[in-house]
Amino acid sequence: MRLFYLQVLDESYSIESSSNSIKRIVEVPFRGQIYDRYGNLIVYNTPVYDLLVTPYKARIQDTLTFCNLLGIERHDFDSLMTAARSYSRFKPSLFLRQLSKEDFARIQDIMVDYPGFEFAKSSLRTYSSQTLANTLGYVSEISRGQLEKQESYYYRQGDYVGQNGIEKYYEEQLRGKRGIKFIMQNVSGVAKGSWKDGELDTLAVAGQNLYTGIDLEVQQYADSLMVNKVGSVVAIEPKTGQIIAMVSAPTYDPNILASRHFSKNYSELAANPYKPLFNRPVMASYRPGSTFKLIQALIALQEGVISPNTGFSHAGSPVKCHGHPGTGTVASAVRYSCNPYFYHVFRRLIYNNELNNTFKASAEGLELWNSHASKFGIGDRLGVDLPSEYKGNLPDAKYYDKIYGEKRWKFSNVYSLSIGEGELLITPLKMANVAAIIANRGYFYTPHVVSGIGEKNKPLPEYTVRHETGIDPRHFETIIPGMIGAVENGTVLGLARIDSIQIAGKTGTSQNRKGKDHSIFIAFAPAHDPKIAIAVFVENGGFGGSAAAPVANLLIERYLKRKTKNKALENYVLSKNYMPNVVLPNAPKKVVPKDSSGQKKETLPPLAKHQNQPAKRNEEPLASSGK
Structure with missing residues (x-):
């Protein structure tokens, strides 16, 4: 009876033994979208494709041709392969992220000649406006530490996860539920259709949409008023507690942390002395x-x-x-x-x-x-x-x-x-x-x-x-x-x-x-x-x-009168410009003229470091504090 169960009723062994001809594909669901109080879309998903590599299967006869195909440099290829091998030689890991639909269509057929590489559907967080960056947060690849700390096994290497703002706070609601497909493939890895007509497949369930109290028009207007200023704006609907607008100035375009150049862009923001990530x-x-x-x-x-x-x-x-x-x-x-x-x-x-x-x-x-x-x-x-x-x-x-x-x-x-x-x-x-x-x-x-x-x-x-x-x-x-x-x-x-x-x-x-x-x-x-x-x-x-x-x-007038x-x-x-005097990264050095004796005519002003938690003073014109 046990043999009958294993050979006839239990599908798991059949799937395992058929791994060379049946491929298990995990489908990552679209994250939930985010709307303002009037139903205007703030954050949505753009379909893209990630290229994965399984190092022990990878076979590349001409590395230069392969790099030209993907539009990367040889040193990028070497570092990506090294990272993949350090993760696992036998498990697929991310090689190149966020290829557009056009790039995918251009190279899909050619990639059959490169065993060990496969595509996975993904999505790119896209922002309708250059606003609310700190409030919305951002999505990026999960870190090794986060993988090890997760209480229930859900995320895998290469998955994306909310890292800040409401993307992080509502991660469980936004991420949705994964789906699984079983695909038959030939010895060359070419898909030949669903296995058992999709009988064992499960559909991915998209994440829940979030509706906010944000008034996008007022939010964008607040951003414009806070240009050349450091500080904050918070507007609340008193009777509900819903936040109407939330500005952290100076800010940045949230789209720059939703591209394949995340690391470079994040490093530049982190090094900015005005601290836009704060x-x-x-x-x-x-x-x-x-x-x-x-x-x-x-x-x-x-x-x-x-x-x-x-x-x-x-x-x-x-x-x-x-x-x-x-x-x-x-x-x-x-x-x-x-x-x-x-x-x-x-x-x-x-x-x-x-x-x-x-x-x-x-x-x-x-x-x-x-x-x-x-x-x-x-x-x-x-x-x-x-x-x-x-x-x-x-x-x-x-x-x-x-x-x-x-x-x-x-x-x-x-x-x-x-x-x-x-x-x-x-x-x-x-x-x-x-x-x-x-x-x-x-x-x-x-x-x-x-x-x-x-x-x-x-x-x-x-x-x-x-x-x-x-x-x-x-x-x-x-x-x-x-x-x-x-x-x-x-x-x-x-x-x-x-x-x-x-x-x-x-x-x-x-x-x-x-x-x-x-x-x-x-x-x-x-x-x-x-x-x-x-x-x-x-x-x-x-x-x-x-x-x-x-x-x-001005913001009160805009909200009430539109x-x-x-x-x-x-x-x-x-x-008005209230920006403190700081030196931005990579700013050109000031040329100090010298007189005929070689002495400097002027001295450089000291760097005024921006303080996020300063001490303060009292109120109103002519006021003085007691201490």
């Missing part, structure tokens, strides 16, 4: 500057240490003001971003209004402040559907105990937190989420790029959970008039106002010890029925109202 919206860390004053006001209102009509003088404050009308209310303090006002607010919050405690900071007060601020998503990862999210830093009492010693620190060591400086570190994504929280009057959905898997409006379950901050909605109505005032007649550049759209915003200027300060602006609009919340960071841009705010307001009417503001933004 995904700034989720990985760069900054001090939030005066944008954090919004959170300070909300926490203090919730704890009852101030009321909407509380006013403070500048007396007793080590942080200086930059000259503005009076700040007798919370709204006016937000409007003019008054540093001394928020110093006093933070002091009251830490001491819980027991102002006679002036010798050491209250650890309990700081822990209370930390507990409230953490509910805004500060100090931890939000959980966005992108890899490598940086959690930032939200200091607590234990943090300062480690720095200064237990109970050896005082309020004078931490008061810079009052104006968003000191040890606070946030990402642009988190500040966009703060804008969304205020727009929603106290809650948020975890920001996410993908709004549907396989179909629209079907995200992962964790992105449908509503998160509460615990701040009473009425307190948001106290600070929002101040945010509106900041845009209409406060710290924002007058040119940046947008007709017929009421924008609520807050400027910030983040300290940078190694160059000009960074410009920050967060906002949402329309103020009383928000459709978009946004954060813009422009490194080395100076004041928040003059560099970041114009970019944000056109740009404020052409003067657009021209202003496009004319």
Whole structure:
């Protein structure tokens, strides 16, 4: 009975013994495509062919003719064959990737004369626009380390896998399911049709399509506004948490990492001193500057240490003001971003209004402040559907105990937190989420790029959970008039106002010890029925109202009106160049003229290295920090 089963019923031995005449072909499915919120295609697949080689079978009589046929150099051939042999002499491995349909048709018949070489269908990731490079990520050949670490055997040598962005985060959904075909072939390796009429074949199943919240038009416009700038733009739909646009500037064309020249192009990007591969919206860390004053006001209102009509003088404050009308209310303090006002607010919050405690900071007060601020998503990862999210830093009492010693620190060591400086570190994504929280009057959905898997409006379950901050909605109505005032007649550049759209915003200027300060602006609009919340960071841009705010307001106008009417503001933004002074790779050396004595007439400027996690400064014109 066992012999009968092996010889008649079990096909596996028959297939194994027929390996010389029956070929097992694994069909790799097409990866899922990626769409924007309106159904516009962002990423799709172009069919291509990979050439594989099995070294022990390879027979080449004329290597030069073979190289000419494939359009490669002899040294390329030698290195490719060496790599194939080092992998395995008996298993097929990738020899030449991504041959077009035209190249395949030209050489298909001729390759029969070269045993040991075979073709495999593949696909090339193709991008409809030169945008979203860091958000989308890229696909490349799986590494040996990744092969060894995979938990279930799925990938083989030469397979492609998502390496960054949503291509990596949603790899399991995008990759699909492999198919298998059994083909009969003659002694020369020429296919003679399906074995057993395809009875044992299985079809490849394409990966699931991803539908995103990205507005491709707004995304491309944001890219254009961030040309000649280093920084980030993150725009969110407040009521859903869907990301509308995400810019990491400077960026690159994602198509260059989807070609057979991946290694060369990747090396050039990695060597670029402006770090275009660094995904700034989720990985760069900054001090939030005066944008954090919004959170300070909300926490203090919730704890009852101030009321909407509380006013403070500048007396007793080590942080200086930059000259503005009076700040007798919370709204006016937000409007003019008054540093001394928020110093006093933070002091009251830490001491819980027991102002006679002036010798050491209250650890309990700081822990209370930390507990409230953490509910805004500060100090931890939000959980966005992108890899490598940086959690930032939200200091607590234990943090300062480690720095200064237990109970050896005082309020004078931490008061810079009052104006968003000191040890606070946030990402642009988190500040966009703060804008969304205020727009929603106290809650948020975890920001996410993908709004549907396989179909629209079907995200992962964790992105449908509503998160509460615990701040009473009425307190948001106290600070929002101040945010509106900041845009209409406060710290924002007058040119940046947008007709017929009421924008609520807050400027910030983040300290940078190694160059000009960074410009920050967060906002949402329309103020009383928000459709978009946004954060813009422009490194080395100076004041928040003059560099970041114009970019944000133009994007708000484009998203809500689908056109740009404020052409003067657009021209202003496009004319600005805030790129730091760095030396690009392979740049020609500067020729320094010499005088008649052979002495240099001038010296070369020092290399200003670009910093991704800089220290920052405070806010608004004429402002100064407390430390």
